[in-house]
Amino acid sequence: MIWIDTIVQGILLGGLYALFAAGLSLVFGIMRLVNLAHGDMIIFAAFAILLITGSVGLNPFLAALIAAPLMFGLGWALQRFVLNRVLGKDILPPLLVTFGLSVALQNGLLEAFSADSQRIPAGPLESASVDLGIVTVGWMPLLTFATAIAVIIGLNQIFYRTALGRAFRATSDDPVTASLMGIAPKGIFAIATGLAMVVVTIAALYLGMRANFDPSIGPARLIYAFEAVIIGGLGSLWGTLAGGIIIGVAQTMGAAINPEWQILAGHIAFLIVLLIRPRGLFPRAVD
Amino acid sequence: MILLETKGLTANYGQFRALFGVDVTLAAGETVAIIGANGAGKSTLLRSVTGILRNDTGMVLHRGEPIGAMPAETVMQRGIAMVPEGRKLFPSLSVEENLKIGGQVRKAVGPWTLEAVYDLFPILREKRNVPGTALSGGQQQMVAIGRALMSNPEILLCDEISLGLAPVVIRDIYAAMPRIKASGAAIIVVEQDIGRALSVADRVYCMMEGRVTLSAPAATVSREAIHTAYFGDAA
Ligand SMILES: Nc1ncnc2c1ncn2[C@@H]1O[C@H](COP(=O)(O)OP(=O)(O)O)[C@@H](O)[C@H]1O
Ligand SMILES: [Mg+2]
Numbered sequence: 001m002i003w004i005d006t007i008v009q010g011i012l013l014g015g016l017y018a019l020f021a022a023g024l025s026l027v028f029g030i031m032r033l034v035n036l037a038h039g040d041m042i043i044f045a046a047f048a049i050l051l052i053t054g055s056v057g058l059n060p061f062l063a064a065l066i067a068a069p070l071m072f073g074l075g076w077a078l079q080r081f082v083l084n085r086v087l088g089k090d091i092l093p094p095l096l097v098t099f100g101l102s103v104a105l106q107n108g109l110l111e112a113f114s115a116d117s118q119r120i121p122a123g124p125l126e127s128a129s130v131d132l133g134i135v136t137v138g139w140m141p142l143l144t145f146a147t148a149i150a151v152i153i154g155l156n157q158i159f160y161r162t163a164l165g166r167a168f169r170a171t172s173d174d175p176v177t178a179s180l181m182g183i184a185p186k187g188i189f190a191i192a193t194g195l196a197m198v199v200v201t202i203a204a205l206y207l208g209m210r211a212n213f214d215p216s217i218g219p220a221r222l223i224y225a226f227e228a229v230i231i232g233g234l235g236s237l238w239g240t241l242a243g244g245i246i247i248g249v250a251q252t253m254g255a256a257i258n259p260e261w262q263i264l265a266g267h268i269a270f271l272i273v274l275l276i277r278p279r280g281l282f283p284r285a286v287d
Numbered sequence: 288m289i290l291l292e293t294k295g296l297t298a299n300y301g302q303f304r305a306l307f308g309v310d311v312t313l314a315a316g317e318t319v320a321i322i323g324a325n326g327a328g329k330s331t332l333l334r335s336v337t338g339i340l341r342n343d344t345g346m347v348l349h350r351g352e353p354i355g356a357m358p359a360e361t362v363m364q365r366g367i368a369m370v371p372e373g374r375k376l377f378p379s380l381s382v383e384e385n386l387k388i389g390g391q392v393r394k395a396v397g398p399w400t401l402e403a404v405y406d407l408f409p410i411l412r413e414k415r416n417v418p419g420t421a422l423s424g425g426q427q428q429m430v431a432i433g434r435a436l437m438s439n440p441e442i443l444l445c446d447e448i449s450l451g452l453a454p455v456v457i458r459d460i461y462a463a464m465p466r467i468k469a470s471g472a473a474i475i476v477v478e479q480d481i482g483r484a485l486s487v488a489d490r491v492y493c494m495m496e497g498r499v500t501l502s503a504p505a506a507t508v509s510r511e512a513i514h515t516a517y518f519g520d521a522a
Contacts, residue, residue, distance in 0.1 A: 163387075163388075163391045166380065166384055166387065166388050169377065169379040169380060170379070170380060172379065173378055173379050173380075174375060174377060176339060176359070177371060177375040177377070179338075179339070179358065179360045180339070180359055180363055180368075180371060180375075181360075181363065181388050181389055181391070181392060181434075181438075182360050182363040182364045182393045182438065183360055183388075183392055184358065
């Protein structure tokens, strides 16, 4: 009985990790760019939401709705004016630039908000739970998981049902030939990063409502996101969800045995999957 | 009216010079063949026109305006569509998506729609939901041509559409040429297959080692003249 509860909590936790990972997966899938500042951007967005809720006294969901287009704009500009210049055959320059950005974001947030722990106030939602018969789950984890699924469905709809998604996939396949179709690859990259930042904002909303955060915790979120993406197989969003769930379940089971083992158990699960399936659970057919 | 013109076009790959002052013109409604042996510089010429290879000195003119410094996407949006060497279909896209993407940015009105392309190459209608790269070489070539037509281009550039295909397949593809011509596009066909090229062209250029060695009307050009221009005097 306790195990069923542990597994269910782990699955729901996986939804949060999938949210962390979806933006990373999107950007990597389209432009083979590994954004080392991804975790810090989540924390940045969490502070942005906090700032909006605090100053205007808004509901955090509405605050995220305001933050999302701002984050889109920031992502678009970052790609357009910085990252596009360093993208190329050599993968090292974009890694260095995003690493630098990660450090700069952490220090900037520390300067602006201090090292104190913060939390986005979510009101009664924070402790509300629902009895599902065999297990009782919190509304917040449930909502997080449902949001992760909605985000993945939404991104897949964009990818496979719209002209923009067609341009994403074509540019990812072959940017030179895409330009012969009238598509500006660098413009597509900027939109993709903007979209990833919208997903980052959603991830930040749940991160900030569920637990305390401070400027230093970005890199650890990046690691969870990485692990989820790699377990899932690069480029598959449903795979990313599966990866998030595997890490989530490993963590809650580890914690059930010994609370100190929570984080370690997630990393061990990642290593085991990597040993058995080096290309992840659902590798893309074409690569 | 001259739609497209290169004036003293040069092109380099790093230190290597691939074109040495190439002059070609293309008039409205005209079909021009560019023939030449492997490595003559034919693809380089098309890449320079489309903006994949950029040049900045007004060496490529479209309707009299210099376009050589424009990025490929801008050139394409002016109505210059390319069927690239090796077809270059998008592996992640189905046949129909490959066709649609050709016309999704430049949405010019004209005779070419999805249905018109399917009428031109009926086999593609059957295979519309298959990944583009799962088709045979000839069918892939049909998709590449259809994809370029979807933007209703004013100028269609075809780079070796017969390359690597069986003669019967080449015949099927070239059978579509008259209908493409009749739709109004001016066409440049780059070919190593001299007979095919001459069968559809109004004029022919021959290239050798980065230079134009012959320019003549397709109907009256002699075999000897082509032979000399293609292989050089020594041959
Ligand atoms: N990407 C490239 N890098 C370096 N040299 C190239 C490249 N592409 C073509 N070349 C060289 O440029 C010359 C012309 O090539 P190309 O235009 O492809 O000829 P063609 O299409 O007539 O066969 C050849 O000598 C070829 O080796
Ligand atoms: Mg060639």
